[in-house]
Amino acid sequence: MRHDNSPAVQRERSFIEQARRLQIADAAAEAVAELGYAKTSLARIAEKAGISKGVITYHFGSKDEILRLVATQFFDRCWQYMEPRILAEETAIGQVKVWVGSQLEYFSTHRVEFLAMAEIMTNHRGGDGTLAYAEEIAEEIDGVAEILRRGQLAGELRQFDPRSVANIILRSADGVLSSWATSPSLDLMSQSSVLLDFIEHAIRKEPS
Amino acid sequence: MRHDNSPAVQRERSFIEQARRLQIADAAAEAVAELGYAKTSLARIAEKAGISKGVITYHFGSKDEILRLVATQFFDRCWQYMEPRILAEETAIGQVKVWVGSQLEYFSTHRVEFLAMAEIMTNHRGGDGTLAYAEEIAEEIDGVAEILRRGQLAGELRQFDPRSVANIILRSADGVLSSWATSPSLDLMSQSSVLLDFIEHAIRKEPS
Amino acid sequence: MRHDNSPAVQRERSFIEQARRLQIADAAAEAVAELGYAKTSLARIAEKAGISKGVITYHFGSKDEILRLVATQFFDRCWQYMEPRILAEETAIGQVKVWVGSQLEYFSTHRVEFLAMAEIMTNHRGGDGTLAYAEEIAEEIDGVAEILRRGQLAGELRQFDPRSVANIILRSADGVLSSWATSPSLDLMSQSSVLLDFIEHAIRKEPS
Amino acid sequence: MRHDNSPAVQRERSFIEQARRLQIADAAAEAVAELGYAKTSLARIAEKAGISKGVITYHFGSKDEILRLVATQFFDRCWQYMEPRILAEETAIGQVKVWVGSQLEYFSTHRVEFLAMAEIMTNHRGGDGTLAYAEEIAEEIDGVAEILRRGQLAGELRQFDPRSVANIILRSADGVLSSWATSPSLDLMSQSSVLLDFIEHAIRKEPS
DNA sequence: GATGAATGAGTTTTCATTCAT
DNA sequence: TATGAATGAAAACTCATTCAT
Numbered sequence: 001m002r003h004d005n006s007p008a009v010q011r012e013r014s015f016i017e018q019a020r021r022l023q024i025a026d027a028a029a030e031a032v033a034e035l036g037y038a039k040t041s042l043a044r045i046a047e048k049a050g051i052s053k054g055v056i057t058y059h060f061g062s063k064d065e066i067l068r069l070v071a072t073q074f075f076d077r078c079w080q081y082m083e084p085r086i087l088a089e090e091t092a093i094g095q096v097k098v099w100v101g102s103q104l105e106y107f108s109t110h111r112v113e114f115l116a117m118a119e120i121m122t123n124h125r126g127g128d129g130t131l132a133y134a135e136e137i138a139e140e141i142d143g144v145a146e147i148l149r150r151g152q153l154a155g156e157l158r159q160f161d162p163r164s165v166a167n168i169i170l171r172s173a174d175g176v177l178s179s180w181a182t183s184p185s186l187d188l189m190s191q192s193s194v195l196l197d198f199i200e201h202a203i204r205k206e207p208s
Numbered sequence: 209m210r211h212d213n214s215p216a217v218q219r220e221r222s223f224i225e226q227a228r229r230l231q232i233a234d235a236a237a238e239a240v241a242e243l244g245y246a247k248t249s250l251a252r253i254a255e256k257a258g259i260s261k262g263v264i265t266y267h268f269g270s271k272d273e274i275l276r277l278v279a280t281q282f283f284d285r286c287w288q289y290m291e292p293r294i295l296a297e298e299t300a301i302g303q304v305k306v307w308v309g310s311q312l313e314y315f316s317t318h319r320v321e322f323l324a325m326a327e328i329m330t331n332h333r334g335g336d337g338t339l340a341y342a343e344e345i346a347e348e349i350d351g352v353a354e355i356l357r358r359g360q361l362a363g364e365l366r367q368f369d370p371r372s373v374a375n376i377i378l379r380s381a382d383g384v385l386s387s388w389a390t391s392p393s394l395d396l397m398s399q400s401s402v403l404l405d406f407i408e409h410a411i412r413k414e415p416s
Numbered sequence: 417m418r419h420d421n422s423p424a425v426q427r428e429r430s431f432i433e434q435a436r437r438l439q440i441a442d443a444a445a446e447a448v449a450e451l452g453y454a455k456t457s458l459a460r461i462a463e464k465a466g467i468s469k470g471v472i473t474y475h476f477g478s479k480d481e482i483l484r485l486v487a488t489q490f491f492d493r494c495w496q497y498m499e500p501r502i503l504a505e506e507t508a509i510g511q512v513k514v515w516v517g518s519q520l521e522y523f524s525t526h527r528v529e530f531l532a533m534a535e536i537m538t539n540h541r542g543g544d545g546t547l548a549y550a551e552e553i554a555e556e557i558d559g560v561a562e563i564l565r566r567g568q569l570a571g572e573l574r575q576f577d578p579r580s581v582a583n584i585i586l587r588s589a590d591g592v593l594s595s596w597a598t599s600p601s602l603d604l605m606s607q608s609s610v611l612l613d614f615i616e617h618a619i620r621k622e623p624s
Numbered sequence: 625m626r627h628d629n630s631p632a633v634q635r636e637r638s639f640i641e642q643a644r645r646l647q648i649a650d651a652a653a654e655a656v657a658e659l660g661y662a663k664t665s666l667a668r669i670a671e672k673a674g675i676s677k678g679v680i681t682y683h684f685g686s687k688d689e690i691l692r693l694v695a696t697q698f699f700d701r702c703w704q705y706m707e708p709r710i711l712a713e714e715t716a717i718g719q720v721k722v723w724v725g726s727q728l729e730y731f732s733t734h735r736v737e738f739l740a741m742a743e744i745m746t747n748h749r750g751g752d753g754t755l756a757y758a759e760e761i762a763e764e765i766d767g768v769a770e771i772l773r774r775g776q777l778a779g780e781l782r783q784f785d786p787r788s789v790a791n792i793i794l795r796s797a798d799g800v801l802s803s804w805a806t807s808p809s810l811d812l813m814s815q816s817s818v819l820l821d822f823i824e825h826a827i828r829k830e831p832s
Numbered sequence: 833g834a835t836g837a838a839t840g841a842g843t844t845t846t847c848a849t850t851c852a853t
Numbered sequence: 854t855a856t857g858a859a860t861g862a863a864a865a866c867t868c869a870t871t872c873a874t
Contacts, residue, residue, distance in 0.1 A: 016833085036333055038246040041868060054835045057870060122330055125244050134390050158409070164384075164402040171383020175376045182342055194372040201366070202410035222857080249843065262860050265845060432854085452749055454662040457847060470856045473849060538746055541660050550806050574825070580800075580818040587799020591792045598758055610788040617782070618826035638836080665864065678839050681866060 020059050021069065024049055029070045033115035037123035067120050068132075074110070074117045075136060081106045092151025093204055097196045099144060100173050104195075107177065108188040115181055141166045148203070158205045169199055228267050229277070232257055237278045241323035245331035275328050276340075282318070282325045283344065289314045300359025301412055305404045307352060308381050312403075315385065316396040323389055349374045356411070366413045377407055436475050437485065440465055445486045449531035453539035483536050484548075490526070490533045491552060497522045508567025509620055513612045515560060516589050520611075523593065524604040531597055557582045564619070574621045585615055644683050648673055649697060652690045657739035661747035691744050692756075698734070698741045699760065705730045716775025717828055721820045723768060724797050728819075731801065732812040739805055765790045772827070782829045793823055 013021070027049030032040045042063055046053045060066045085102045089095040107114040124132045144166035151157035176191045221229070235257035240248045250271055254261045268274050293310045297303040315322040332340045352374035359365035384399045443465030448456045458479055462469045476482045501518045505511040523530040540548045560582035567573035592607045637645070651673035656664045666687055670677045684690050709726045713719040731738040748756045768790035775781035800815045 020833095035337065036331060038331055039333075042870090043868075052835050053869090054837090054871095055833090058834065061870095063869065123244060123246055125247070129243060131244075131390060160405065161402055164399055165406060167387055168380050168383045168403055168406055171386065172376050172380035174382065175379020176372075178379065179375055182339060191372055194369055195376055197368065198373060198376055198410045202406045206414060225857080228858085250845090251842085260860055261844090262847090262862095263858080266857095266859070269845095271844065436854090451753065452747060454747055455749075458849090459847075468856050469848090470850095470858090471854090474855065477849095479848065539660060539662055541663070545659060547660075547806060576821065577818055580815055581822060583803050584796050584799045584819055584822055587802060588792050588796035590798065591795020592788075594795065595791055598755060607788055610785055611792055613784065614789060614792055614826045618822045622830060640837080644837085666866085667863080676839055677865090678841095678867090679837080682836095682838070685866095687865065 017059070020055070024051075024056055024059060024066060025069050025073060028066045029074075029113050029116035032067070032070065032119050033112045037119040064124075067124055070113075071117050071120045071124070071133065074113045078103060078106045078110075092147050092154060092156045093200060095147045096144060096151075096169065096203070097200065099147070100169065100199065101192055101196055104173060104176065104188060104192045108180075111184065114177070118177070118181065140170060144169060151203075156205060157203050160203070165203065169203075172199070225267065228263070232259075232264055232267060233274060233277050233281060236274045237282075237321050237324035240275070240278065240327050241320045245327040272332075275332060278321070279325050279328045279332070279341065282321045286311065286314045286318075300355050300362060300364045301408060303355045304352060304359075304377065304411070305408065307355070308377065308407065309400055309404055312381060312384065312396060312400045316388075316400075319392065322385070326385070326389065348378060352377060359411075364413060365411050368411070373411065377411075380407070433475070436471070440467075440472055440475060440482060441485045441489060444482045445490075445529050445532035448483070448486065448535050449528045453535040480540075483540055486529070487533050487536045487540070487549065490529045494519060494522045494526075508563050508570060508572045509616060511563045512560060512567075512585065512619070513616065515563070516585065516615065517608055517612055520589060520592065520604060520608045524596075527600065530593070534593070534597065556586060560585060567619075572621060573619050576619070581619065585619075588615070641683065644679070645693070648675075648680055648683060649690060649693050653694045653698075653737050653740035656691070656694065656743050657736045661743040688748075691748060694737070695741050695744045695748070695757065698737045702727065702730045702734075716771050716778060716780045717824060719771045720768060720775070720793065720827070721824065723771070724793065724823065725816055725820055728797060728800065728812060728816045732804075735808065738801070742801070742805065764794060768793060775827075780829060781827050784827070789827065793827075796823065 024045065028040070028045045030048050031045045035044060042053050042056050045066070046056055049056075056066065060069075082099065082102045085098050086095050089098050121133050121137075122131075126132050141163060145162040148157060148160075148162040148166055152159060152162070173195060176188070176195050180186050180188045180191065232253065236248070236253045239253045239256050243252060250261050250264050253274070254264055257264075264274070268277075290307065290310045293306050294303050297306050329341045329345075330339075334340050349371060353370040356365060356368075356370040356374055360367060360370070381403060384396070384403050388394050388396045388399065440461065444456070444461045447461045447464050451460060458469050458472050461482070462472055465472075472482065476485075498515065498518045501514050502511050505514050537549050537553075538547075542548050557579060561578040564573060564576075564578040564582055568575060568578065589611060592604070592611050596602050596604045596607065648669065652664070652669045655669045655672050659668060666677050666680050669690070670680055673680075680690070684693075706723065706726045709722050710719050713722050745757045745761075746755075750756050765787060769786040772781060772784075772786040772790055776783060776786070797819060800812070800819050804810050804812045804815065
């Protein structure tokens, strides 16, 4: 979830260039969310953006680069939303719950981008055929695992393997999200509270 | 997960025809697992199977049909493995844990097919653009939710919305699985026991 | 219209072989009439005949040969119907009108075969890309032209180029036929009498 | 024969785009005239035009659209040639003869396009399997029938069913044309005068 | 900066034909 | 005699990318 876009590269772009890139990225997100990763083509993105196909490869060099931007941009913004909220918590349980809860909050107000990112993350592959974004996911797991570890030391949480459970926690959020992805009418926030309750019961040390 | 392939259709096929279909389906599973859904083409499947492209459409009629077979066949076999093990349990907690645990067990010995199925389920879309297999997923959630409901009535489990939690439980299994998908060296079975422990803590009624 | 199928070749075929060939030719006629020349494939013919694709090329050697049989068979049968009726007439006008009239009569009771033949005649081409059946058409024109010539000598018909007019007469029949081809409900026989009247007025010598 | 291409759509095309479309349409007409409808493929059209296959679908979207343009363009141009000549005539017989005669005149100077149009009209089918262009043919018949009707009221023409005879007249022209189609050396204009004479005798009221 | 045009490799699918059984 | 199986060429069409203007 945490991801640093190397700002050195970005600074070289003119203002108008940046605007175009964002416009194209937005159109791409829309297209991917609607059509799915496999059926999204430059032609459809251009159509959504109301521009010609040529513009896209003029600004981006490759289709890959656009989709990468869509995903990483979403990561960054989401993390900007989450980070201060997590830091404001003091207990480990609080931090974990806010990590998951604020993420879902952010997603709930950015449905299209979320759908696009999900499609891209589960499908985008590098030249060697392996999934991209494995690193980003690992980083996020590390972050949660670190919190869990501190919670165990502080006696807040029961004993378990922190990395495994961090992974499980983050993916159980995907469960709620994937229901929401297919049924937009579903109230994500109320599902979220069921989830947070579930997680709390799963990890806290029971009062003896 | 539970799915009945209408056997009437299958029975009309000759033995050799069936063998070819399975061979092609296997090659397709391999291709999807390796290349991902978006980049799997009939040409690559044919290449994997060591046959000409024409053979595939001779036996299958459409790419869709192959991928459908790959997925549903895997569902069926997995459910055949899971069902007796679930029925052998008596408590709700036992059934839920065996549901998840036996599923992971089956997956762990059928890695390629699992990867293929996962790709297909998250990407395959019907003519209207909506994800196929939504129904299969809903059925599985219903099955787990029913167990949870009975567990609550029996006083085994604490109060929560059974469907929401069923969804969360099944998706948290996906969490473990997706780590395994990217890192085959990971010991799925030991991760599984962490997960089952996690689930048990999350749903059982605490002794007062 | 007059066409001799070399009987030498046919006599070598067994009875059952002949029956198969006719069955296939009938199915082919049906398929061509329904789908049009361009979209008729061996697969569709086999389907109509309720046999496997292989049987067709076993009996026929090539798709071309089937379609050729469909057309020539129809020619022959139609000519068997027309010939005695034409010979029974004594005047040139009578013979011409019966030529056209009896042809339309035969067609009216063999709609499917007629449609197939029409498709095949206007589309079937030899290896050099030229239309096949040019010869058959020329023969028929010669036959009518010969009658017209005799009619002129006998003072029945006015002066005109017999071959040109023979051609025009035969094609004006196509006019009526093509309406009937697209609107099967149309009464071909009443259209036929309008046509015969039209032809008679066009060629007879007016009483001075 | 009369057909209005909605000019609104065309106006949006750039000059160069239009030129390309016409070039492709010309190549398509050539290909259809030479190979016949069934054997005309995008590959052959591209070959004739000296361009790559991709260019065609870039400019046209579908094979259908090209063939439609070839046919309708020819209709439009032919009608532009015929209309003023028909309106210049005063008698019904004159109008009918000019209708047919000017059509044949136009065709005689546009042989390739005529052949292509003929192939397309007799073979092109819509999604439902029925022939396209049935409407265009009906319109032309209506036009001639209307003239005949007026000729009957004016006492110029004898009694007959105007629509049936209009159909016969137009198709008898096809007779002459189809000879010409297969034998380009044939003098179409002299055949035309035989035909016009034939038609005049067939429909005029004989002086009593 | 921007774009329309062009390309050629790639997609799925259909098809006539061959062949072993 | 019959057929299911296999093939490879060809079909229409899509697409990411390049390039001249």
